[in-house]
Each structure stands twice: as C-alpha cells, then as structure tokens.
Amino acid sequence: MIKRAIALAAVLAALLTAFAVPAQAASGRYFYGVHAGLAGVRDYHGYVPSTYRPGTPMPLLVALHGCTENSFGFDLLTGFSALAEERGFIVVFPDQSTLANPAQCWNWPLPTNQHRGLGEPSLIAGITQKVRSQYTVDSARIYATGISAGAVMSGILGVTYPDVFAAVAMGAGCEYQCDILAQRDPDEQGRAGWREMGSRARSVPVLVFQGSADPVVPPATAGRVIEQWAQTDDLALDGADDGDIDAVAESVVRGSVPGGRTYTHSVYSGPGQGSVLELYMIDGAGHSYPGGCSCSLYGDPSGPDASGITWDFFLAHPRR
Template sequence: MKFTMRFLAALALYMTALAILSPAHAAVGTTFASLYASSQGIRSFHGHVPSSYQQGIPMPLVVALHGCSRGSHHYEKRTGWSKLAEQQGFIVVYPAQSILANLNLCWNWSLSKNQHRGKGEPAIIAGITDYVRSHYTVDPNRIYVTGTSAGGVMANAMTVTYPDVYAASSIIAGCEYLCDPSTVKTPEESGEAALIEMNVRARAVPTILWQGTADTVVPPPTVDRIVGQWATIDGIDDIADATEYGQVPNGRNYVHQIYEDLAGNTLIERYLIDGAEHTYPGGCDCDPLVDPKGPNATGLSWEFFEEHPIP
C-alpha cells in the first residue's frame, strides 16, 4: 500500500507538472483532465472549456461534485453541465472521488477533517478550483459549486469553508453543515457552527436547494434543515417570502419557495418535487438516478448562479 501511494503521488506530481507546462489555451473549446496532489491527498478531475472562451476575458466557473457509486464522467453525462457550459459560456470542472478514499466513490463528508477549511477534501476541491483559475481566465466573483447527494453535502461544506471563493451553491438531496441524520442538533446549531467555521469570511452565500418527497435515502425534511442553517447564517427567518406551485409539462408537480433578506434580495430558493426519489431532477433519460420528469436543476441552477455573483 505504501508503494502504491508513493507511486500515485509521483504520478500525480508528474501529471500536474505536464499540465502546468501546457499552454493555457490548449483546452479551449475542448475538455481537460489532470490529477491534483497536495499534502491533503490526490484526486483526478476533468472539465469543459466552451468554444467561446478567450484568454484574458473573465469567464464564470462551476465546480460540479458527483454523488456516490457513479464517477465524475457519469455525472457530467447525466446532468448536462458541460452542454450548458458550451451554450451559456462558462467553464465547468468535475472533481472525482478516489476509490482509494471511498469504495463507493462517496465524498467523505462525515469525517471531521472534511468539514474545515484547509483540510481534507474541501482543501483538495478548493485546490482543483485554484488549478482551473491558474490555467484559464476565471471571474473570481463568479465561481459556483453544485453537487448531488454526498456531493451536495460537500457543496454545502465548500460554501461554508470557502465563502470567499464560491459565490453561490446548488445542493441536490444534500444535508446541513455537519450533517446530523439523527436530527439531535437543530438547524440553528448547524448555522451557528457554520458561522464559527466561516469566521471573518462569514457572509450570506445564496443557495438553491432540491429535494424529492419520495427520497428514501435523504429524508425530505432534511431540505428544511439546510434552509434553517442558511437562514441562521444569513440573519433571516426560515419562513418563505414567496411560494409558487408548478408542474413540469408532462412531468412532476413541485413547490418552489423563495427566502429574501430585508432588502428583497433572494438568498435561498427551495424546490420540493412531488414523488421524486433520490435522483437528479431534469437530467437525461439515461440512468435510473436521473429524473427527466423533474424541474431542470442544471438550467435553473445556472439561472440562479447568474443572478448571484460575489458582491
């Protein structure tokens, strides 16, 4: 095992060196892939740079975190983030969990080291984000993070540990910071813990949330715990300022709620999707973990992101 880890570390450093030596415009209009290595670990990643990219002109970046059992390439296919990136003009990167870190390819959100800035997987994901920023002209005020299931939990953690980096987040079937499946701790306690972690960087990070009512993996009330967490951080109450009832054409009904600050700015949006299981809403009809009858989480998340750069 020690030999394997030394070999992987050496390979990662070699691959990273090659990527650094490559011209920054090499992947314009195409995909890129490499390994990231630091004292916190090694992870692979890949991404898409749209054909509209021009070096020197800042472009938004979306960091997309896959869930358990499926890898980053599968997540790219089923969510359509790369296709949307090409259409709308932003870069997207997909960090990949290592089977050496988790046999089910889950992000290890339950480990203490993965809940704090500068440590564990948050540090690795932030490092991959920095890698993309160092190779392409990224708008520092328009970097976003999204994830599903374990990736959604980690996306939440990323906005708490690095609120100065990620302008907004989209969380699909995730849970609150320091996720407590037993619900012993209140959402307010989660928010207070998040404020301590954010420290001097604390700010309201706009968040859009997605949850199915038939999810047997993540209990549907969990989405309310995330709302409570962010409401505590944002200094607002957890009562929606607006509620609308919608239906996807030939698809699912949903409840869409909006939570605003005193100035009327939207800080939290929540989609509760009737009958949806532990699936990605509105993706391709290509996988049982995707629900094409749900609202288009990818497109609606991007619309939310566009409205929420770092002030």
C-alpha cells in the same frame, strides 16, 4: 494483472468520455488533470466552451458527483458540459477516489472534511485554484453544486470557502455538520457554519432541490438545510442573530413540468438582497437528479431542469 487492470480502466474512461460528450458540446474542448495536496490526490476533468477567450473572465462551476458515480457519469447525468457551451461558462468535475471511499462518496461525515484547509474541501478548493491558474476566471462568479454526497460537500465548501464560492446548489443533501438523526436544532449547525466562516463570513446564496419521496434523504432534511443556511447567512450579514434572514418563505409558488412532475418553489429573502435561499420540493421524486438524463440510473427527466435552474440562480448571485 496490474497492467491489465490499468489498460481496462483506460478503456472504460475513454468510453465514458465518449458517451459523456454531448453533440452540442463538440466545438469547445475538454481538459483533464490531477491535483495533489496534503490531503491526497484527486483526478478531475472539465470543459471550456468555444466562446472562451483568454483575458476575458468567464464564470466557473465546480460540480460534485454523488456516491457510486464518477465525474464522467455526473457530466452525462447533468449535461453541464453542454450547458457550459450553450451558456458560456467553464465547468470542472472533481472525481472522488475509490481509495478514499470504495463507493466514491465524498467523505463529508469526517471531522477533517468540515474545515478550511483540511481534507477533501482543501482538495476541491485546490482543483478550483488550479483551473483558475490555467484559464481567465471571473473571481466573483465561481460556484459549487452537487448531488447527494456531492451536495453535502458543496454546502461544506460554501461554509469553508465563502470567499471563493459565490453561491452553492444542493440536490438531496443535508445541513452543515449533518445530523442524520435530526437530534440537534439546525440553528446550532447554522451557528457552527458561521463560526467556521470566521473573518471571511458573508451571506452565501443557496439553492436546494429535494424529492418528496426520496428513500435515502428524508424530505424533511431540506427544511433543515434551509434553517441552517438561514441562521448562517443571518449571522454573516452583521454578526447578529436578528432574523434579517430566516426560514420563513416570502414566496411559495406551485409549478409543473409539462407532462412531468409538479413541485413547490419557495423563496427566502434577505434585506436588500432579493432571494438568498430557494427550495424546490419535487412531488413524488426519489433520490435522483431533477431533469437528469434518462441514460443515467440517477436521472429523472420528468423533474424540473435542475441544471438550467441552477445556472440561472448562480447568474443572479455573483459574489459581493
């Protein structure tokens, strides 16, 4: 029975891989691995574009799936491997273990997963370091993104490893030390995030996507994410809570996808930094990945192209 289950899993993985390889990504190559740390073991897969040359630094994107997904499904949903081939970056997709969470959610509510060197953040950081050891990665251009539970974990990575991740993008996530009942002031979580950064504190640029009709993550949560990061980044600038970065947008622009959804794009700036925080509130969108492949249950092709927008945001925000 065990051998049969292993064989079936191998077949399913092969099928998922086949479906997840876009035609335009055929000239690069995929890689697969397993990382073991004190907090457990996690599989991962990734993609190296055809333009990669050893010795020439290339950006790295760490992409985290949501609940009931796996790394292959998230690759298919987002098209990040194809985008990596097109735009010239390495992407790695850590895979949550069903042994750690039967629904394959990243376990962001656990206290051990809120701190550097512990739990799942340490495993993802370990996978990141493993990829860095195998390829020539631009250390100033390492980024993290995710959807839902993966979004929350991406935010945690920004707080726990600000010296590693230059910027993060979050789709339908919540603030650091997420308060589901929204009983705490997000400024409190912002200060907690700054304290967690410690001596590594720096202003981390953050991009947020949220659907206005999301039945899983209340749309108002996006405002809490912005408020948390505004406080964290403000304190990280100079250690003073002086409003250099705040949750008041300097720019609010309406946009639309031809034949698709409308959205509001808000930009929050810092002194001499340009945009630090950005929010896309997408009208009528549910708990889905904006612009994601219709072949996935979580894709919303009528939304703005979250993957392309995310990469543009990341390119504008190397680690300083």
